[in-house]
Amino acid sequence: MDEVEAKVAEVELAADAGEKAPVAKKEKPKKEKPAKKEKAPQAAGDGKKEVKETQLGISAKKDDNFSLWYSQVVTHGEMIEYYDVSGCYILRPWSYAMWESIKDFFDAEIKKLGVKNAYFPLFVSEKALIKEKDHVEGFAPEVAWVTRSGNSELEEPIAVRPTSETVMYPIFSKWIRSHRDLPLKLNQWCNVVRWEFKDPTPFIRSREFLWQEGHTAFATKPEADEEVLAILELYRRVYEEVLAVPVIKGIKSELEKFAGGLYTTTVEAFIRNTGRGIQGATSHCLGQNFAKMFEIYFLNDNRERKMVWQNSWGLTTRTIGVMVMVHGDDKGLVLPPRVAPVQVVIIHIPSKDIETNVLIESCKEIAKELRDAGVRVEEDYRDNYKPGWKFSNWEMKGVPLRIEIGPKDVASKQVKVVRRDDGGKDFISVENIGDSIKNLLDVVQKSMLEKATRERDSCIVQARSWDEFMAALNNKKLVMAPWCDEKEVEEQVKERTKADLSGAAKTLCMPFEQPELPEGTVCFSSGKPAKKWALWGRSY
């Protein structure tokens, strides 16, 4: 921390009045814009340079005021801009590029599984929306309705999709006739709208968000079951391999499963600073509920009329928020190399010992070599900022590696490399620098996952009684507890824990990896015989 403070002080942070156009006053910030009120710590300029430098720093500490810290990180890190429709956010290029990385990975993988992309409409008729009763009950309160076009009232209000089961399945019933039409595996990348009234948080909970939704139909349950897990494994890989965020795979309780589905599997992440679990992505087996309501039948080999088995599965831009929360530090974002829009930033260190042009030429050669090796490189030769300001700026944006090149480096054919994740510094020869840097990026990626996994593991505790459970919970832990697996008991636990300011606890999942459950073990809450271990926690 002290190093951070020192750096901030070292950097010139004087407000550059001259660079700010005297525009008229903008709209008053809405209540979910705390970040705008925060000013970066400002120090007087040293007066050495004509053009003064200013930077919005991260003033909040991750451990002290997590929500303010998060808000500063996503705004000053140029991921998010606030917007005048409450609960909606702008994804700036820096975060949208991360979404593109996630998309590229996942899209290629599902195509290998034979899934095809399509696009279904944004709007759902009321008739289709309300067809599956449990499903509509789960979503109805959050549905946005279009009732007017121009100045005319629509004959019937039309819903904006909160998810597309009811958009797609009437058509599935038309497309699927024979066993030869199965499996049907579709996916779409799109926006959905859920008009929630809980506090919105960028990426984590917003009224509009981007996601992929897969919708598949099979002749048999085993095929559907198998796909549920294949997709869940891809979700695990998105988190662990791309975002370096450890997740726990498991199955949701009856209370927490998808409305209208048969069972829901999930990958659950954990935010250490708030002690909260967070649902990463879910892969649902819908069973035959929707098939029945939407009449999705097929003739099997023996010409018998059968209902299909269906799955749906979704991964949203929430992924990005989880990654920020897990890895970010008091300097700002810390991006895993695989998802970083820029993996390496090259900064020249001007000096009277070398002509700046010559120095920059050396930098450009390195940049070219890295690009040829497939590394995403940014070169920062701006002359109106000092190196220290640039260091802080790129640290705030989370770029995994910084390469500094000064006159001595040019002479000794090496560069200084600084890791964003652990601050480690090293000198690397310019010979084969493409390979060296690619290896180092792999090391960073791996090491970020390992660190996050260690931290997460240290925050999961077992509890066998109510007192142990509450103690762990209030110590910001996730709790593995033997459970009777009864809906009413989960409801009671929610009720009993919600008195606390931090909110109610619930099951995150029943992990696939179960500790031993000796005969006679009882539920931590009900005292009834325990059926399995469940992972409990407060959650987002």
Place this chain on the structure above:
Amino acid sequence: MDEVEAKVAEVELAADAGEKAPVAKKEKPKKEKPAKKEKAPQAAGDGKKEVKETQLGISAKKDDNFSLWYSQVVTHGEMIEYYDVSGCYILRPWSYAMWESIKDFFDAEIKKLGVKNAYFPLFVSEKALIKEKDHVEGFAPEVAWVTRSGNSELEEPIAVRPTSETVMYPIFSKWIRSHRDLPLKLNQWCNVVRWEFKDPTPFIRSREFLWQEGHTAFATKPEADEEVLAILELYRRVYEEVLAVPVIKGIKSELEKFAGGLYTTTVEAFIRNTGRGIQGATSHCLGQNFAKMFEIYFLNDNRERKMVWQNSWGLTTRTIGVMVMVHGDDKGLVLPPRVAPVQVVIIHIPSKDIETNVLIESCKEIAKELRDAGVRVEEDYRDNYKPGWKFSNWEMKGVPLRIEIGPKDVASKQVKVVRRDDGGKDFISVENIGDSIKNLLDVVQKSMLEKATRERDSCIVQARSWDEFMAALNNKKLVMAPWCDEKEVEEQVKERTKADLSGAAKTLCMPFEQPELPEGTVCFSSGKPAKKWALWGRSY
């Protein structure tokens, strides 16, 4: 045509009652679903096979009943499914893959120009929407309004974006302060909604559609002007290089330009069968109108407060519809190789002279070689359809090349290749078949553009008087006519032509390539001195 008829007769088209599940009656088709009423021409099965074959053929002729033909082609070609919200369509995987091809091309090109992708919200506050007066007048009648969430009325209705100028520019005003923040070049791939009441047509006019919208800001007008044309050139390339559709570049008249902008450039395509022009994509210079309304100022080098110059530009899924209309024939879709989801389909011709397994093995080797060469291949070894049925099926879907492999081909190490665009047949050696097929795909691509260009060119005529103009128009031509370039005169022409059943004519553009305009030439309509040649036509 006779060949088509013969083929249809040759193929078994008996309805396969056994393959149709006895599902309950579906929703009544809406009025824009003419395709559903059309049945394929049906012939009695020949009784030779146990599993009978059925296929929805294209019964309408492109020259006789264009709109029915189009509707059959996009539905039976599995591009579009109709939907129960009027004016909204489902993009099936076959057409969505085409959109992905267009995206991949265009996205890579704009990234080279330094444009970055972002994502702005679907919703616009009323306050922002109405800020630029001309702009809102252009869009207001088509705006869909969300007024309700769940059962609660919203405090203020929220518009669904018809385009994102008013979504983005309040933020531009925040982000842009100094000349160092310019140029700002953003793009997003998203859905937009325009609740039009004209007849909807798949791809061509729908209430929700997919597009990209670029929004850029510059310090000077020349920079903006230059980008307008750079983007327009990319649009030309999407049409001509990817979709093999010839377009005419030009500038829109005052009456036809973008609401609120300074000037609009366009690429205009032509549909021969209806004699109508169709706007392909537009690249607008917005001038400073929006900058003024949204207060987008910057300080230039001399610390003077200046307004930015802005552009916006968009390309939609309409591209796909234009391509279908231009290239399709009475057998169905004809896809240019660059946009075809499948470029080559391999069909084995079973025979008593060879074991089917052996034959299929040969096919698979060819398929692998083509895939290794980067060709998109589909293999159709279905045993419940005869080759003739498969031929028709893949022709209907527009696959550019069909490879047939029978016992003789295996023996002589060759394959039969049939072109979809001109029906040309040839035998190609299996040696270096990857290269041969790639070359042939290039030939097809080029030849489709040439053919479409010849046809288009033969339908543009010059007219110097009203009579010539009307004669050409009613002969389904586009008309190049000398024009005084006065708004009122275009309005008069619209008025005078709209009596005709085919609808009003308007300017499509004033082409950049202008024929000579000798001094003293007068406007074909007003008789005033002509200022330039304009391209007129009825249009979509």
